[in-house]
Amino acid sequence: MRDPREPLPALAVLSVLSADWGPLWPDILDDLAPVFGECDFVSDLLDFSHTTYYDQELGTPLARRILAFRDLVPQERLAELKLATVRMEKSRARPDGSRRVNLDPGLLTQERLVLASSKNFPHRIYLGKGIYADLTLVYTRSGWSNQPWTFPDYATPQMHGLFDSLRQ
Numbered sequence: 001m002r003d004p005r006e007p008l009p010a011l012a013v014l015s016v017l018s019a020d021w022g023p024l025w026p027d028i029l030d031d032l033a034p035v036f037g038e039c040d041f042v043s044d045l046l047d048f049s050h051t052t053y054y055d056q057e058l059g060t061p062l063a064r065r066i067l068a069f070r071d072l073v074p075q076e077r078l079a080e081l082k083l084a085t086v087r088m089e090k091s092r093a094r095p096d097g098s099r100r101v102n103l104d105p106g107l108l109t110q111e112r113l114v115l116a117s118s119k120n121f122p123h124r125i126y127l128g129k130g131i132y133a134d135l136t137l138v139y140t141r142s143g144w145s146n147q148p149w150t151f152p153d154y155a156t157p158q159m160h161g162l163f164d165s166l167r168q
Contacts, residue, residue, distance in 0.1 A: 009072035010107035011166060012036050012081060015115075016067060017048060017102040019059035024092060024101055031091075032067070035084040036105075041068035043162060050152040057098045064153070068166050073107070079131035081105040082116035106136070108166055113137040113144075113154075123149050137163065 014036065018024055029039060048054075048062040055062065073081075085103035092100050106115040115134045117124060124132035136154050138145045144160040153159060 007075050008109065010075050010109045012069045012073045012077075013106045013108050013113075013166065014067040014069075014085070015102070015104040015106070016065045017054060017058065017062060017104070018100060019062050020100045021045070021063065028088070028092075028101065028103075031088055032069075035081065036067075036069045037073075038070040039067050040070040041066075041166065043067070046153075046158070048153065050156075054102060058100065058102060066159075066162055066166075068108070075107055075109075078105065078107055078114065078116050078133060079127040079129050082118065082131045083129060086118065108163060110167065111139050113163060121149070123147070139167065 014032070016028060029042075032039060043064075043066040045063040045065060048064045082105055085105055089099050089101060089103055094100060104115055104117075106113055113136045115136045116127075117132045117134050118130055120126070120132055121134075124134050127133055134149070135147060136150055137160075138147065144163060146155040
């Protein structure tokens with residue numbers, strides 16, 4: 001039997017999804033720093049047309065940015081990062097309570113991309129405090145491997161290439 005060991009720290013990544021980039025963007029970056037640390041990668045705006053799931057709440061046209069942060073974090077911080085982003089989403093909500101931005105944190109390691117979620121599904125592992133871990137992508141010798149539940153936009157060659165670059 002092997003003694004338990006702490007896993008290596010991971011790269012914190014964040015998906016920022018919105019139709020309202022102009023007024024939101026600079027403040028989001030400022031508010032992320034105390035929680036995530038210094039942001040050292042911001043993707044270009046990426047088309048988000050793989051689903052209409054968020055259209056009614058967030059508006060259209062939707063675009064996404066992927067962010068990554070300089071300092072690696074302990075993997076057990078994933079739930080804490082998600083709870084912080086939920087607070088940030090609520091602080092930017094419209095008067096009716098609907099979100100203007102969707103902030104989805106995740107952890108990138110050499111072998112996987114795990115996203116945090118507040119929604120339970122059979123393939124998600126409960127982390128505590130209402131937060132689940134979603135094993136979104138697995139890295140193998142041949143590159144990124146999608147799972148049956150991988151979100152369509154994360155299953156694209158564009159996203160695989162982005163995460164390849166961050167993985168390096």
